[in-house]
Amino acid sequence: MTPCGNTEYQECAACAKKVGWFAVYANLALTVFKAFIGYISGSKAILVDSLFSFKDFVTSLIVVAGIKVSGKPADESHPYGYGKIEFVAMLVMSIFLIIASGFLFIHSIKGVWESYHGHNAAPKFIAFWAALISVIANYKISTYLQCVGERLKSPAILANAKHSHSDAISSILVAVGVLGAKFGLLFLDPLVAIVETIDLMMLSLVMFKDSLNGLFDASVHTDILARIESTARLVPGVRRVSKIAARQTGQSIWIDITIRVDQHASHQEGHLIGLHVKESLRRKLKNVSGVHLVIEPYVV
Numbered sequence: 001m002t003p004c005g006n007t008e009y010q011e012c013a014a015c016a017k018k019v020g021w022f023a024v025y026a027n028l029a030l031t032v033f034k035a036f037i038g039y040i041s042g043s044k045a046i047l048v049d050s051l052f053s054f055k056d057f058v059t060s061l062i063v064v065a066g067i068k069v070s071g072k073p074a075d076e077s078h079p080y081g082y083g084k085i086e087f088v089a090m091l092v093m094s095i096f097l098i099i100a101s102g103f104l105f106i107h108s109i110k111g112v113w114e115s116y117h118g119h120n121a122a123p124k125f126i127a128f129w130a131a132l133i134s135v136i137a138n139y140k141i142s143t144y145l146q147c148v149g150e151r152l153k154s155p156a157i158l159a160n161a162k163h164s165h166s167d168a169i170s171s172i173l174v175a176v177g178v179l180g181a182k183f184g185l186l187f188l189d190p191l192v193a194i195v196e197t198i199d200l201m202m203l204s205l206v207m208f209k210d211s212l213n214g215l216f217d218a219s220v221h222t223d224i225l226a227r228i229e230s231t232a233r234l235v236p237g238v239r240r241v242s243k244i245a246a247r248q249t250g251q252s253i254w255i256d257i258t259i260r261v262d263q264h265a266s267h268q269e270g271h272l273i274g275l276h277v278k279e280s281l282r283r284k285l286k287n288v289s290g291v292h293l294v295i296e297p298y299v300v
Contacts, residue, residue: 019144019145019148019157020060020064020157021064022141022144023056023060023141023145023160023164024057024060024061024064026137026141027053027054027056027057027060027141027164028053028057030050030053030056030134030137030138031050031053031054031057033050033130033133033134034046034047034049034050034053034130034134035047035050035054037126037127037130038050038127040124040126041123041124041125041126041127041130041178042122042123042124042127043123043124043127043174043177043178043181043189044108044111044123044189044190044193045123045127045131045173045174045177045178045189045190045192045193045196046123046127046130046131046174046178047193048104048107048108048192048193048196048197049131049134049167049170049171049174049196051100051104052163052166052167052170052196052200053134053167055096055097055100055163055200056160056163056164056167058096059089059093059096059097059159059160059163060160062089062092062093086154086214087210087211087214087215087248088211088215090159090207090210090211090214091208091211091212091215093159093204093207093211094204094205094207094208094211095208097200097201097203097204097207098201098204098205098208100200101197101198101200101201101204102197102201104193104196104197104200105194105197105198105201107193108190108191108193108194108196108197109194110190111189111190111193112187112190112191112194114190116187122181122182122184122186122189123178123181123182123189125178125182127174127178128175128178128179128182131171131172131174131175131178132171132175134167134168134171134174135168135171135172135175138164138165138167138168138171139164139165139168141164142161142162142164142165142167142168145157145158145160145161145164146158146161146165149161152287159207159210162203163203166199166200166203169199170192170195170196170199173192173195173196174192174196176188176192177189177191177192177193214248220246220247220248220253224246224253224285225244225246227284227285228244228246228255228257228281228285229241229244231280231281231284231285232257232259232277232280232281234280235273235276235277235280236273236276237261237262237265237269237270237272237273237276238259238260238261238273238277239259239260239261239262239298240259240260240298241257241258241259241260242258242259242260242296243256243257243258243294244256244257244258245257252287252288252289253285253287253288253289254288254289254290254291254292255281255288255290255291255292256291256292257277257281257291257292257293257294258293258294258295258296259273259274259277259293259294259295259296260295260296260297260298261273261295261296261297261298262297262298263297263298263299265297270295271295273295274293274295277291277293278291278293
């Protein structure tokens with residue numbers, strides 16, 4: 001699991017073909033591991049934590065399907081490609097998580113109430129060591145997914161990376177809860193579960209918002225628009241960039257740009273300048289799926 005931050009884009013693209021299944025298998029293993037430890041130790045916190053990993057297992061399956069479909073090239077029926085399937089996958093993930101976190105929140109409150117009335121016993125200490133193992137595993141998974149997701153600009157992979165990072169933090173809280181319960185603070189174990197569900201709910205709402213922005217063609221970040229403009233203006237013959245719009249299409253972005261060239265330039269010269277702009281944008285940004293370019297005369 002070697003980080004690819006210093007490799008070429010093509011090498012990270014190869015990572016994407018296996019990163020989805022890696023997340024599926026890793027989260028399935030964590031789900032079974034934590035559920036088993038939670039059952040034999042009596043820790044409600046780590047049982048909830050196992051549901052976090054189960055959530056990641058299910059959403060990783062959605063991401064695998066999304067990447068497979070979004071990677072298909074554009075065709076006559078879909079001239080802008082299939083990239084938006086990743087936003088659909090994110091939307092499905094977020095709705096699933098909102099429902100699951102609501103259920104877990106209610107269940108965790110019940111656990112605190114039972115602990116307050118002395119109906120719960122302290123979990124076995126094996127849950128503490130299991131939580132530490134989960135912290136390390138989730139951190140490594142998150143680092144790997146973040147690497148590939150950033151290089152490919154894939155919202156679904158980046159969302160999975162955030163999940164794993166959040167799970168690493170929640171596993172730290174589980175370790176604290178189990179440790180506190182060991183010293184008589186029995187309410188800490190289910191209280192940690194409540195904190196986990198709130199964190200899960202907040203993450204789900206952010207994912208829901210991001211997926212809707214992608215589906216409704218929200219503009220990319222202003223930093224990316226600035227890079228597009230500066231790249232185009234550096235091309236010889238471009239006198240001004242008069243209009244820029246860009247939207248995310250899954251792993252890639254689609255650019256609509258209007259440039260102005262000298263009014264005395266011939267049609268062929270303007271065409272060559274336009275080709276140079278497109279090539280520069282694809283080379284500089286790497287994840288450009290298409291460029292719609294309009295050339296206008298520059299009049300002083």
